[in-house]
Amino acid sequence: MKDMRTNVFRLGIVAAGTTLLLAAPAASFANHVVVKATARDTWNESYNHVTPGTRVVWKNPARLNSTHDVTAYGRNWDKQVTLRAGDSTAKRFRNTGTYKYRCRIHSQLNDGQCDGMCGVIHVDRY
């Protein structure tokens, strides 16, 4: 009898969690976001809208057998990390702002405009 009550209680938690997930808007409220390199030499989520404190992880899947890098541009932050196949790198964004990055191997910068393997992390309060 006690076991059954525990199970009912657990089911309630799962149901509540599902409701929260369904109610979440498109913007990410998770404190963890993953950006992956793709086989087409792009970022799978090139535009991410996150809240302050979110940790962004860039992954270069091993199966792609390719090298990429994550390089900040736009002058308001610093990052330049080479990702060999299977590597990842991360940064937690604590302040609001627009943080641009690109893979220098698979993009070009012309007058501040990025073409190719480019991405943006937009950190905003809601």
Ligand SMILES: [Cu+2]
């Ligand atoms: Cu690349």
